[in-house]
Amino acid sequence: MVGDAHTSRTMATTAIVTGAAGFIGSALVELLLSRNYNVLGIDNFRTGKRENLSVVQGDKRFRLLEADISKRVLTKDITEALSSSHFVSKDIDSVFHLAAISSVKESIENPQLVNDTNVAGTINVLEMTRQLEIKRLVFSSSAAIYGSPEKMPVHEDAPCHPLSPYAASKIAGELYIHSYAELYGISGTILRYFNVYGPRQAYSEYSGVISTFTNQALRNEPITIEGSGNQTRSFIYVEDIARATLAAGEIKKASGMIINLSGIESISISRLAQIIRKNVADSQSEIIHVQPRPSDVKESIGSMERARKILEFHPEVQLESGLCKTIEWYRAHQTAR
Numbered sequence: 595m596v597g598d599a600h601t602s603r604t605m606a607t608t609a610i611v612t613g614a615a616g617f618i619g620s621a622l623v624e625l626l627l628s629r630n631y632n633v634l635g636i637d638n639f640r641t642g643k644r645e646n647l648s649v650v651q652g653d654k655r656f657r658l659l660e661a662d663i664s665k666r667v668l669t670k671d672i673t674e675a676l677s678s679s680h681f682v683s684k685d686i687d688s689v690f691h692l693a694a695i696s697s698v699k700e701s702i703e704n705p706q707l708v709n710d711t712n713v714a715g716t717i718n719v720l721e722m723t724r725q726l727e728i729k730r731l732v733f734s735s736s737a738a739i740y741g742s743p744e745k746m747p748v749h750e751d752a753p754c755h756p757l758s759p760y761a762a763s764k765i766a767g768e769l770y771i772h773s774y775a776e777l778y779g780i781s782g783t784i785l786r787y788f789n790v791y792g793p794r795q796a797y798s799e800y801s802g803v804i805s806t807f808t809n810q811a812l813r814n815e816p817i818t819i820e821g822s823g824n825q826t827r828s829f830i831y832v833e834d835i836a837r838a839t840l841a842a843g844e845i846k847k848a849s850g851m852i853i854n855l856s857g858i859e860s861i862s863i864s865r866l867a868q869i870i871r872k873n874v875a876d877s878q879s880e881i882i883h884v885q886p887r888p889s890d891v892k893e894s895i896g897s898m899e900r901a902r903k904i905l906e907f908h909p910e911v912q913l914e915s916g917l918c919k920t921i922e923w924y925r926a927h928q929t930a931r
């Protein structure tokens with residue numbers, strides 16, 4: 595549960611969500627609208643999809659700006675979009691910055707592109723925030739920045755040890771958030787997401803493991819475990835992540851903080867493959883092992899002490915129940931990879 599401070603909202607508030615058409619961004623947009631926000635979404639549809647926003651598309655409190663954050667500062671575009679919007683409040687209260695290239699694999703293949711999006715894009719979003727005099731910004735960072743830490747669960751003060759250009763880009767983003775807080779008093783919160791899963795997560799060669807295994811099981815293709823399968827992860831359901839992200843934007847004491855958002859329990863990748871195959875009731879898939887992926891970490895679970903204390907947040911969706919919802923969603927929305 596998250597605390598009472600943000601369970602109801604009578605005054606309309608306006609927020610910007612970058613990466614609004616993405617897996618997590620679209621869940622956050624829906625949550626914000628359900629809490630009576632006006633939302634201005636930004637996306638260039640690189641991995642995001644229009645159908646992710648189909649539920650909110652007709653809503654007058656939602657406006658989408660199709661734009662690339664890496665190319666320029668979007669202050670003018672935002673001002674124009676706002677002036678022609680039906681929003682009750684045209685003052686923007688907060689920015690939730692999720693737009694990024696979120697694949698470790700893609701960052702190894704194309705580090706320059708990932709730098710343009712995740713670092714230059716973040717600077718452009720910060721400049722836009724400064725120029726529009728917005729006071730709050732929540733940045734979606736990643737557990738990847740810890741690399742392969744010695745102690746589990748990982749606390750927020752563990753050292754950064756980037757094992758990929760993606761991790762390096764998220765550390766750079768965090769540092770830019772700190773510098774803008776110092777220089778311009780923009781109050782920033784950094785959220786380090788661990789493994790997020792759920793409906794709408796893209797299925798591609800760059801996908802997260804739950805999307806990959808589920809789609810393989812639904813297609814009766816082999817479920818491919820990279821490496822031994824003894825590596826462990828903690829998974830957090832997308833609706834839980836959206837709730838915690840919103841809380842980070844609303845709770846004053848989250849300002850200036852770095853907060854992990856992780857699942858509560860660890861599970862091995864082998865066990866995960868078995869559970870998914872069992873839950874995709876009619877799957878004929880066999881489970882096979884392939885080459886380990888470069889810079890894969892052995893264990894990954896974050897300490898949730900700070901999230902509990904600062905955000906009064908605790909994940910509500912258990913892995914098996916989240917997996918069932920996810921499997922049903924992919925069954926209904928199967929697309930070519």
Ligand SMILES: NC(=O)c1ccc[n+]([C@@H]2O[C@H](COP(=O)([O-])OP(=O)(O)OC[C@H]3O[C@@H](n4cnc5c(N)ncnc54)[C@H](O)[C@@H]3O)[C@@H](O)[C@H]2O)c1
Pocket residue numbers: 612613614615616617618619636637638639640641642643661662663664691692693694695696711715734735736737786787788789790791796802
């Ligand atoms: N999914 C996870 O497990 C996970 C874990 C850690 C951190 N994160 C972070 O959370 C955020 C959201 O991730 P996601 O899983 O929803 O990924 P996603 O790829 O579904 O969402 C990213 C969105 O950003 C958009 N985007 C990319 N480049 C852009 C650009 N130049 N201009 C405008 N929009 C652009 C994409 O089109 C997409 O809609 C990312 O910052 C990611 O690094 C995700």
